[in-house]
Amino acid sequence: MFHKAMTVSSLPESRAAGRSAPFEAAMTSYAPLSLEQLALVRECLGAPHAYPADAEISRGENVGDHRPVLIASGWAAVTATLEDGRRQIISLLIAGDILEPLLDRQPGLSVTTLTAVTTVDASGLVGMLRDRLASDMRPLAEAWARMRQAVQARLLRQIVRLGRLSAYERTAELMVDLHARQRRCGLADEHGMPLPLTQEMLADHLGLSVVHVNRILQQLRREGLIVFRAGRIVLPDLPKLAQATRR
Amino acid sequence: MFHKAMTVSSLPESRAAGRSAPFEAAMTSYAPLSLEQLALVRECLGAPHAYPADAEISRGENVGDHRPVLIASGWAAVTATLEDGRRQIISLLIAGDILEPLLDRQPGLSVTTLTAVTTVDASGLVGMLRDRLASDMRPLAEAWARMRQAVQARLLRQIVRLGRLSAYERTAELMVDLHARQRRCGLADEHGMPLPLTQEMLADHLGLSVVHVNRILQQLRREGLIVFRAGRIVLPDLPKLAQATRR
DNA sequence: CGTTAGTTTGACCTGTATCAAAGCAGGTGG
DNA sequence: CCACCTGCTTTGATACAGGTCAAACTAACG
Numbered sequence: 001m002f003h004k005a006m007t008v009s010s011l012p013e014s015r016a017a018g019r020s021a022p023f024e025a026a027m028t029s030y031a032p033l034s035l036e037q038l039a040l041v042r043e044c045l046g047a048p049h050a051y052p053a054d055a056e057i058s059r060g061e062n063v064g065d066h067r068p069v070l071i072a073s074g075w076a077a078v079t080a081t082l083e084d085g086r087r088q089i090i091s092l093l094i095a096g097d098i099l100e101p102l103l104d105r106q107p108g109l110s111v112t113t114l115t116a117v118t119t120v121d122a123s124g125l126v127g128m129l130r131d132r133l134a135s136d137m138r139p140l141a142e143a144w145a146r147m148r149q150a151v152q153a154r155l156l157r158q159i160v161r162l163g164r165l166s167a168y169e170r171t172a173e174l175m176v177d178l179h180a181r182q183r184r185c186g187l188a189d190e191h192g193m194p195l196p197l198t199q200e201m202l203a204d205h206l207g208l209s210v211v212h213v214n215r216i217l218q219q220l221r222r223e224g225l226i227v228f229r230a231g232r233i234v235l236p237d238l239p240k241l242a243q244a245t246r247r
Numbered sequence: 248m249f250h251k252a253m254t255v256s257s258l259p260e261s262r263a264a265g266r267s268a269p270f271e272a273a274m275t276s277y278a279p280l281s282l283e284q285l286a287l288v289r290e291c292l293g294a295p296h297a298y299p300a301d302a303e304i305s306r307g308e309n310v311g312d313h314r315p316v317l318i319a320s321g322w323a324a325v326t327a328t329l330e331d332g333r334r335q336i337i338s339l340l341i342a343g344d345i346l347e348p349l350l351d352r353q354p355g356l357s358v359t360t361l362t363a364v365t366t367v368d369a370s371g372l373v374g375m376l377r378d379r380l381a382s383d384m385r386p387l388a389e390a391w392a393r394m395r396q397a398v399q400a401r402l403l404r405q406i407v408r409l410g411r412l413s414a415y416e417r418t419a420e421l422m423v424d425l426h427a428r429q430r431r432c433g434l435a436d437e438h439g440m441p442l443p444l445t446q447e448m449l450a451d452h453l454g455l456s457v458v459h460v461n462r463i464l465q466q467l468r469r470e471g472l473i474v475f476r477a478g479r480i481v482l483p484d485l486p487k488l489a490q491a492t493r494r
Numbered sequence: 495c496g497t498t499a500g501t502t503t504g505a506c507c508t509g510t511a512t513c514a515a516a517g518c519a520g521g522t523g524g
Numbered sequence: 525c526c527a528c529c530t531g532c533t534t535t536g537a538t539a540c541a542g543g544t545c546a547a548a549c550t551a552a553c554g
Contacts, residue, residue, distance in 0.1 A: 080407045084494050088410040090403050106400045153353045155402055156337050160327045162409035163335040163454030167542070198500065207410030209543055214502065247331050414510070445532065456511050461534065 019048045019072045019120060022185035026096035029184045030150070031143035041140065044128045046121025048072055057099070057111040057119065066101035067123035074117030075196055079204070080109050089205035091155060092178070092197075096185035098122070098147055115196045162207045165245075170206045171216045172244035175226060179235060195233040220244070266295045266319045266367060269432035273343035276431045277397070278390035288387065291375045293368025295319055304346070304358040304366065313348035314370035321364030322443055324452070327356050336452035338402060339425070339444075343432035345369070345394055362443045409454045412492075417453045418463045419491035422473060426482060442480040467491070 023045075024038050033041075051057060057069075057076060076093040090109070093099055099111065099119070129141050154177070161170045178195065182188035197205075203213045220226045225241045227234040235241055270292075271285050280288075298304060304316075304323060323340040337356070340346055346358065346366070376388050401424070408417045425442065429435035444452075450460045467473045472488045474481040482488055 078403075080403070080411075082407075082411060082493070086411045086494075088407045090406045106396075106403060109403065149353075155406070156325075156327070156353060156356065158406050159337045159402070159409060160329075160335045162406060164327075164329060164333045200500080210500095211502085211544080212542055215542090218502085246329070247333075447532080457532095458512080458534085459510055462510095465534085 019118060020045050020070065022095035022187060023070050023072065023120075026185040027140075027143045027147065030146040031139045033139055033143060037137070037140050040128070040137075041125060044122075044125040045070070046124055048118045048120050051113045051117045051119070053113055053115050053117075055113045055117075057113060057117070067121055068101060068126055069099045069119045070122045071095055071097045071099060072118040072120050075114040076111055076117050077114055077201070077205070078109060078111050087204045088207065089201065091151075091158065092205060094178070094181060094185075095187060096181075098151055100148070100151070114201060166247070167206065167208050167212055167216050168219065169245055169247065170208075171202070171213070171220065172225070172241055174202075174206060175220075175233070175235060176238070176242055176245060179238070191236060191238070192229075192232045192234040194231070266365065267292050267317065269342035269434060270317050270319065270367075273432040274387075274390045274394065277393040278386045280386055280390060284384070284387050287375070287384075288372060291369075291372040292317070293371055295365045295367050298360045298364045298366070300360055300362050300364075302360045302364075304360060304364070314368055315348060315373055316346045316366045317369045318342055318344045318346060319365040319367050322361040323358055323364050324361055324448070325356060325358050326451070334451045335454065336448065338398075338405065339452060341425070341428060341432075342434060343428075345398055347395070347398070361448060413494070414453065414455050414459055414463050415466065416492055416494065417455075418449070418460070418467065419472065419488055421449075421453060422467075422480070422482060423485070423489055423492060426485070438483060438485070439476075439479045439481040441478070 020042055024033075024041060027033060027041065028038070051074075053074075071093050073095050076099075077089045078091040078093065080088045080090055082088075092114075093111075125144075129137070129144055133141070157177075161173060165173065179188055179193050182193045187194065199213045199217070200210050202208075202217075203210045206213065208216075217226070220241075221228075223244075225235070225237060225244060227236060267289055271280075271288060274280060274288065275285070298321075300321075318340050320342050323346075324336045325338040325340065327335045327337055329335075339361075340358075372391075376384070376391055380388070404424075408420060412420065426435055426440050429440045434441065446460045446464070447457050449455075449464075450457045453460065455463075464473070467488075468475075470491075472482070472484060472491060474483060
């Protein structure tokens with residue numbers, strides 16, 4: 001019915017606006033920031049690093065030199081692979097997301113790009129936030145802290161999803177969540193968003209089989225809760241979709 | 248077959264040794280610490296706070312005054328409760344564990360004691376670690392960092408468990424994990440440990456139904472991988488149990 | 495065009511949930 | 525000391541969500 005359309009939805013990702021635009025937008029959404037503060041953020045960020053799709057993001061061999069990094073564009077995933085090939089996508093990373101040392105480099109885990117990705121080094125930013133606790137920088141630190149909390153909250157939510165929600169509820173909730181996250185950094189409009197994920201990736205994230213994910217998506221489509229169009233996913237009735245999240 | 252025996256296994260919990268003994272043991276297991284360093288840790292810890300079983304650990308109403316806390320004795324759980332009553336125990340907390348602000352106080356989550364629990368305030372310790380970066384305190388900071396990493400790693404592992412392991416694998420892995428954790432702080436011997444959890448709690452943690460947990464436990468017992476005795480659980484063949492963790 | 499990666503379909507199987515009831519142990523109060 | 529609760533575990537019967545296997549279908553791409 002939507003026939004391989006999903007994979008095509010990744011954007012050209014090159015843009016006139018600064019590399020960190022989605023991140024700045026996200027940050028502002030966590031605490032209101034002045035233009036000066038945003039400029040300061042921009043200064044602190046390191047040079048961008050580009051990865052092709054399906055590559056591993058490894059930041060230094062030693063555990064020591066793992067620096068925090070921001071996803072500037074594209075989609076990536078923190079993935080666990082079991083010996084027998086079963087995979088679990090622990091966390092999806094999208095533009096504006098923080099990738100902290102704490103998260104990756106656990107043995108058995110890897111961070112892989114799902115689309116082409118650019119990252120920027122955030123250790124400068126972290127250092128700046130640690131040093132400068134001046135009152136006018138307070139909102140910055142606050143936004144940063146809230147973003148980290150959000151990362152954590154998502155992990156916990158993922159546990160609840162996998163532990164207690166049905167396939168249908170899980171899928172609906174993931175869509176709602178991805179939409180909210182992409183809205184924060186201006187990558188989604190009110191009813192649509194990019195979704196550059198294959199059904200296999202969705203399955204690996206939702207703890208389901210590919211076949212079942214396919215059937216759940218069909219059900220959601222039949223009910224008019226999601227529509228695939230032009231490589232994007234459209235959520236025509238967000239409230240009803242949010243309803244589908246609960247039993 | 249073991250008939251309500253599990254619940255009885257919580258220890259008297261009053262002890263001549265200092266309140267923070269399990270925590271110190273755990274910390275040393277993450278980085279070798281001198282007696283002086285351990286003494287310093289002890290000084291930094293706040294006064295103990297006691298909770299009865301089945302109580303909520305809430306640390307201040309405002310998000311601001313959430314201090315990091317250590318579990319000095321007893322078992323607690325970070326729990327999510329859905330509107331319709333479904334529950335998911337996100338994380339089990341045992342003696343020596345760190346309970347960070349980041350973890351609790353997400354909306355919909357609560358931290359509840361499963362047995363009688365004593366906690367100690369760790370904000371002093373954190374402050375000390377932040378201020379004193381003297382070289383001789385380096386091991387302390389390192390141990391602390393590793394403990395935090397372990398907390399994080401467990402959360403990620405829990406996602407993999409729920410997403411990709413069978414009920415049988417999940418259960419076996421939990422036992423192995425709990426044993427390793429309790430060994431670290433000297434609460435378990437080589438083949439046995441306290442397990443003050445009802446099958447319902449296990450179910451809520453493993454994302455299963457009570458009935459199914461019961462059947463899995465029976466299977467593990469039949470296979471001689473676990474034995475319940477005198478309110479403790481015995482793991483007679485740890486290697487084989489670890490094997491049961493994988494498919 | 496053939497190849498390849500992704501989606502869709504159907505048939506079938508199984509792990510796990512649900513429901514209901516019974517068994518067991520410990521605590522309580524008469 | 526017994527009888528009764530109450531909370532926990534165990535058992536059996538049954539239902540269903542979701543997995544597995546296999547094959548067809550579609551679209552993109554070189």
